[in-house]
Amino acid sequence: MSNITLRDISKALNISVSTVSRALTDSHEIGEETKKLVLAYAKEHNYVPNRMARSLKVGKTKSIGVVICSIDNSFVAQMLDGIDQICTESGYQIIIMQSKESYEQEKACINLLYASGVDGIMISPSFQTTDFSHLKELQSQGFPVVLFDRITEELNVHKVTANNIQGAYQATAHLISSGYTKIAHLSSKSTLAMTHERFEGYKQALAAHQVSYQEELVKFCNTSDPQKVDENVAKAMNELLKLQPQAIFTATDLLSTKVLAYLNEHNYSIPEDISLIGFSNSDLAPILNPSLSTVRQPSKQIGELAAQTLINLVKGKDIGPAETILLDTELQIRKSSSR
Amino acid sequence: MSNITLRDISKALNISVSTVSRALTDSHEIGEETKKLVLAYAKEHNYVPNRMARSLKVGKTKSIGVVICSIDNSFVAQMLDGIDQICTESGYQIIIMQSKESYEQEKACINLLYASGVDGIMISPSFQTTDFSHLKELQSQGFPVVLFDRITEELNVHKVTANNIQGAYQATAHLISSGYTKIAHLSSKSTLAMTHERFEGYKQALAAHQVSYQEELVKFCNTSDPQKVDENVAKAMNELLKLQPQAIFTATDLLSTKVLAYLNEHNYSIPEDISLIGFSNSDLAPILNPSLSTVRQPSKQIGELAAQTLINLVKGKDIGPAETILLDTELQIRKSSSR
DNA sequence: TTGTATGCGTTATCAA
């Protein structure tokens, strides 16, 4: 409650407030004796600087905003874990806000974060977002912004994400090398680079192995509305299964488990009737039914690097022009894709 | 960046700062005309009040601290989702900090949150925590504190959690009614009420169905250290399996999936060789191998209620003496416990 | 090396 202030210390020690302030910030223009005196008193009465006052004065809050689609998503949670670790180490507080895959809500988050004075913002945009002007505006003002996981060409800022083309290529190539040629691709509908790149990786793998690309085996499914996602997945799967693909490559965490559930419900044997591999970072992949072959992203590392980049930016370090950091994905073969 | 301030408005409109302030806070002592004028100008230049300045002045930050073991845990993430929803609606920002099941880190979180001026703290203590003096101190100062999910008798504050006795009873009774009598109980080691209550529910169900309680079928396993948790689970399971129990009731999310993984690895057929039921809130329970019977907690609701309670407390509403809200658990029978 | 004075943006108290 009643925290002790600089004035309290200054009165008790009979020195001026500014001297106390200097002693506490370890200024060079301060006598050794007084410094010790102040430090001792401060520690004894466990003085903690008032964050609000300091922020108001300095114009920095030592806090950064993090916008993600949903906290209730193991992949996101893993990234947040990485972000939190770096920020805690650097003395930055994070304010996490969820867009819930809604463009409107995403804008609201940005506004709220900005208004509350965060020093920078890192964001993984919603699948709904096609217009990035709310972020462009920040960027044009020189406000520190970093994109992570979900990135877009639209913005010229620092970006950290997994190598989606590589991951999709690995998955598709693995299916091909297992003898499948009729491979479906199911992805989340969005204009984000992710969707396009994973599709690209899929196509590149097909081409590289002389497997003909069939447009009808590719579906982009709206996964933004949690109420309708099951319905949408069911619809896409229904259409896809009519074509009797030998294998499916699902391009997002959500789709991978949803599709697995769908196939189980409809009594498909995996991998006998149909093979499955998908992007997923769930720790439960090995104990799914069947154990799920996955493309795993370095989620925690994505969070760490993005956070470090943003903090450097916030601190005004010259880290050069905006660049995109691409991290390697890891293929984990399990039963769902084994012949 | 350069946000517009009250002074900017006052200058532009040639009225005093205090009038502008009053207009914006919709004070009763303000003329309709000027109010409209100010509001219009503020909206046009999208004025946003400086949170720091207001906080400094008012002594409240409109932010609350949330301490949890780890954000990378689906049950926790679901609770956070509920917390976030309520807080967003009420205009409160949350600052999430992770204890990582470490007592020391938990104390550090509390100190940091307190120092950063949060208006209240809600916490789900670590399994390591046995000494609650860091929280008692806050409480004794009249600082708003709410315990959620993991509670303790040691603190006389508002608490929100699931009905653990009920959940454990349901799970155990279900196993008994399926014909099992040799039922093991594996739980996380802690002095928190949760551990004791789930054990209690287990024993009550045994007693109510005239099944004799066997001490050696109960193990409390240290799950605090992520490095050693697999090792500890393996050790406990190894000892337990020697006794050839017919079924296992695991008392935490972590243990439920760890045990499932362990049994799969060691080629036990579930439920043929051994039945399994456990507390878990994973959405993937239905597609685990085999689908996992669970006691599901109303995670989101726990978060919502706890957040609402804390906000009421922070706002100074008289919500009466500290009480404990117990929410019903839900039994979900799946293959892992089916005869 | 230390002290004095000012201001960050807001709200609240007092006068007008």
Next chain:
DNA sequence: TTGATAACGCATACAA
């Protein structure tokens, strides 16, 4: 109804 002024706690330019 409005305006002038002080204060929240801190950091800093300037004076001593």
